[in-house]
Amino acid sequence: MIGLIGLNHKSAPVAIRGQFVFNNEEIIEFGKSMHEIGFKGIVVLSTCNRTEIYFEVVGESDTAYDLLISNLLLFKNANSGSAEYFYRFNQEKTIRHIFKVVCGLDSLALGEYQIVCQVKDAFKVVYDSQLIGSTLIRLFNKALGTGKRVRTETEINKGANSVSYAGVEMASQQFNELCNKKILLVGAGETSELTLHNFHKKGCNNITITNRTFTKAEHLAVKYNGKVIEINELAEQLHNFDIIVTSTASEKPLITAEMTAKAMQTRNGKKQVYIDLSVPRNVAVEVESLENVYVFDVDSLAEVVKQNFEKKKGEIDKAKYIINETVDEFLTWVNERNLSEVIAAINKNFRRINSTEIQGFKKNESVNDYTKAEEYGDHITEKFIRLLIKKTKDVTDNGKRKEYINLVNELFELN
Structure with missing residues (x-):
């Protein structure tokens, strides 16, 4: 199961x-x-x-x-x-x-x-x-x-076929001229690269990357002609960026309310947007309460995703048709596999019974033609096996009705 x-x-x-x-x-x-x-x-x-x-x-x-x-x-x-x-x-x-x-x-x-x-x-x-x-x-x-x-x-x-894309869309809704904004990516994994790629498609080129493993940040920066800062510079450099996207595996927030408050003071209250694509959150919940600071986590992206969902409704039915077709194929395989075990057990047990009876039959000294007895025993065994397998398939609906498979096992002691 x-x-x-x-x-x-x-x-x-x-x-x-x-x-x-x-x-x-x-x-x-x-x-x-x-x-x-x-x-x-x-x-x-x-x-x-x-x-x-x-x-x-x-x-x-x-x-x-x-x-x-x-x-x-x-x-x-x-x-x-x-x-x-x-x-x-x-x-x-x-x-x-x-x-x-x-x-x-x-x-x-x-x-x-x-x-x-x-x-x-x-x-x-x-x-x-x-x-x-x-x-x-x-x-x-x-x-x-x-x-x-x-x-x-x-x-x-x-x-919008990824959460990272939805995050970029959310950022673009916050600024009229997204391409002129300074962007910081915290993290250099797959999600960060997808985000960076989507920002590039929007014409954004002023992008900086930071990561615990500095070489990973450098590699990603070279690929997209970006800049790099050390992760320990995050707090002191935070005020330089209009948009901060976080996507790391950190179990604790990397950006606190205290860090953000200091950054906003240096920015003279200029608007700052955080896109937190991490679970657990990389941006502390308290950051949301700061004035002119906007935080969007993965659950906040629902509206962007919903808009895209409406555009794709027609494709969902096509996808479901393909899924139903392949799921049925897999279920058939599973059911046949369940049934194959029963069929193998039927074969094994009937042949064992036949072999045991023939051996007992041979001990009877009054019987001379053992070959014919073996042939007849094999014939009867094959006949009953075919009959039982056919009936088992019918009763279990080709293995779909597991309760009947269990019943066959119990009736004929096939386990």
Whole structure:
């Protein structure tokens, strides 16, 4: 069985989502701990908008959800009340959900492509660490293939197709002449580069980058002809910038109200805009209360995304059609796989019975023609196997009705 627990921008605010962010080392550590208690596979998808844990266990197990959440709360040292923000999906809903996620239909920015890279990274971490089961491997490969098809056959990814793009749009709404503004990017990862690329498309060239790893900031600056400052210069240089975009993995705010207040005093109260694309937040909540300072976090970008959503409504139906088609194909594979195990067990058990009876038959000294007896036994065995397999397929609707598969197992002691 595969399932899912998770929270995202729809189910939980930034403050809650920030408690459950994973880095790669934590994913491996958590995955190993779940393997030790019987989980066959784990995939942790952790982004600024969601933390979702896909899992695979042997057989049907409703207790797996509670076990996973309790271990997650313990691992993250989180309050038990946080559990109410998590959704739980059964096998079929999990399958449909990951297809929607990869295709960008469940993103804050409809059709965004960044989620594809994030899913690939999440998959690679657990695959390389041998923490993923065979069903999840096939599921994620199939979902990624479907995402490529959706973006090829529809226009779902046209327009504001990432949170970083939405952030740039929000900044452009705050200033009449965006291209003349001084911009600071705090962070040099994938989201920062996407943001930088989108600012460049708007004609912005006065861009500075800072990052804990200075060489990463330098590399990105060279690529886009930008400037670089050391991360320890952030507080003293803050007043120089009209727009500050943060996107780092820091667990604590990098920009405080005290830093911003000093910057605004030096700027003589001139307007300053913060686009915080990080979870947890990189800009302290208290900064929002300062006069002429405007802060937008990932949840604040909803209006920009909503406007783009309206433009893409027609493409959603096209994407859903492709998703439904490929989900049905995957479900058929899962059901046939469930049934194949039963069919293999039927074969094994009937042949074992036949072999046992023939051996007993041979011990009867009054019977001379053992060859004919074996041929007849094989004939009857094959006939009953074919009949039982046909009836099993009919009764279980080709493996879809698991309760009947379990019944066949119990009736014929096939486990």
